[in-house]
Amino acid sequence: MTSAKTYRAGTLKEALAQVRRDLGGDAVILNTREVRRRRLFGLGPREQVEVTASDRSPAPSSLLVSAGIPVSAASDSLRSQFGDQLGQLHAIVTDLSRMGRIDHLLPDLPTALVPTYSTLLEAEVPEALCRRLVRFVAEQLEPDEVHRPEAIRAALREAVEECVQIAPPIAAVAGTRRVVALIGPTGVGKTTTVAKLAADFKLSKGLRPGLVTVDTYRIAAVEQLRTYAEIIDIPLAVANAPGDMRRAIDELGDVDLVLIDTAGRSPRDEVKIRELADFLAAAQPDEIHLVLSAVAGERSLRAAVERFSVARADRLILTKLDEADGLGGVLAVLGQANRPVSYLTTGQAVPDDIEAANRSRLARLILGHEVVG
Template identity: 50%
Template sequence: ATVSGVLKDAGEAGFIPTPPWFQPAKAEQPEPPILGQPVEREAAAPSADPAPPVGQPSRPPADGRDTRPTLGTDTQAPPRLPTTRVAPAPTTPTAHAALEEELAAIRRLVGQVLQSSRRAEARVAQVPESGQTAVAPSVSTGPIFDLYMRLLDNQTSTEVADDLTSAVRDDLTASELSDAATVRDALLRHLAKRIAVAQETQPPTRTQADRPTVVALIGPTGVGKTTTVAKLAATYKLRHGRKVGLVTADTYRIAAVEQLRTYADIVGLPLKVALSPQDMTAAIEALSDCDIVMVDTAGRSQHDAARLDELGEFLDAARPDTTHLVLSLAAAESVIYAATERFGALNPGNLILSKLDEAVDFGVIANIAARVGVPISHITTGQEVPDHIEPANADRLARFVLDGQAAWAVSTRGV
């Protein structure tokens, strides 16, 4: 026996501790094969129970032992990897058409369920003759349902959509309700009737010998009042030959006066600045030789009652013949309603809907028309002065409400 062998046996037996300097000899490791040379492999020892050929049942061992797993043992089947089955995508026009038709049918079904549950109570009407309840016929299938869903997709309120489709259904016969073009024309016609617009065929002109016609714009902050004032003033002068003056009371916003002064210099309009209600009266008197005086006011939050009262004092001093409330269609619908309620105390006679080019959904136009009850005088469609402003047209606004961004894209191409 070698010294290392004796030390190893004695240490394992516990007779003597293994010295720290002792390292047992490692088993010899085979040299790695050289690339390109054959590798010699040892033959595997023959198994006592060779595996049966594939497809044949296994034979029991010769000694009669039962090698099958029993309940409660740790023998488990190897885990199966999760698999995901993906249906092949349609590759032909016919398959695509069938898929689109199926999706449309699902959408209609879901829409029916949602709208039925949402409006079930409102659809129930009392029958005076019998004292019983009857459910009004609902919009279920056909072109009228497709247009109904389109209105909802464009964020038209359920109440407005129900009212429109009910009017169309009452107006058309059964055969007409099956024709998509007829139903569309009828819906646009009823929609246009419900969007009140100002009947302004000609721009304002001087109505008093000693005083110009005063037009004031009010509204929340950031709706584009100053740019809209410049657009209207430039339109009245350049396209209609009116003599126009400008008065601004927007001395709170940084560079607001300079912004309007720049427009005034370009178009060639006189500009006055009113720091107080007394200044407003003096400014309008100084522009008494003008046909029209456009008044730009400071933007006010609909939640700031004190500032709204101050704005009212400026309007009392200006004594406008027409007051336009400017609302941005890029704002949330709840913000628009809050602004109309608070600024309604200032008695605006018209609405100007600004920033249609930034709007996402146009159904809010019909919602505003149904809820506010103030006619729309103008819409603004961009920032260019004076091109991107136009008198409100009910037929065009109706197409915006029904067709959404598609109608807007067509209008911007001039089609």
């Protein structure tokens, strides 16, 4: 006989992990709800999540039990009264139970969507956003679609696409000079991405790019970009101070695209970020792309967006999608940054591992419906 057990934890993710540890992967989630627990010493109530689960599907007769009718008595008297009609009734009850699961539980967490919810949690999507996505999915689906995995996947992709903005690729045209700066934390892949873009604009699009670096802290980083400039065979100029920026750009001569690589010691260094803002003010870029690594956790992504807000980026580049375990944190931060994504990078290879961002591709990658490569 199946019995239901109740699990409590600080987050739904932890509670579901307990269920899985205790009952295994086939556990059926019967109910989830938020509970408030009073804490000692006036610390106020703390939210907890309670999950009721059993180790296999509840029999349809459990509906009769919950209605207060002993199953055997009910079946016997019903059978003698209604005979074959009981079979039909049984089928109807089973159907109702299947449909009823949607409002059986928390209004914002239909049972049929619990697996969807936990998949999102596993992709590191923050709980509040998981709820919004699942609610969107629940609203999109017709009652009979709730049990069709393909319908759920499609609705979920649509939900994620709603959270994602896409920018067009860099708008460089032969004969005009477009100035584009890449900014972001150390090590996210700015220099590599500048090299990928420069190579692509020169080799595939036949334009004339030039590079400027404001890397004043690490000589090695200048050398890294210089090496790329030599291989791609394009000019490179170094700006040592904000006042030197215009000269560096002009030194490149007749180019269609100026790509500005930037660097700092640490994203936590506010003075350096203000200095970066001064470099950018001097360069007057047409586009500023904030580069974020998909490998970073939600917290450090949020911190990066916050710290670089002074520099007023108008687009985002997401790097290292090939190395990221889950892109849920990225999804959360896209909402916070409220900026469109211009490019995705998917590996270390210059110039191959870069692509212009695409809404449906990005949604699929975030959901793990598609892999990089």
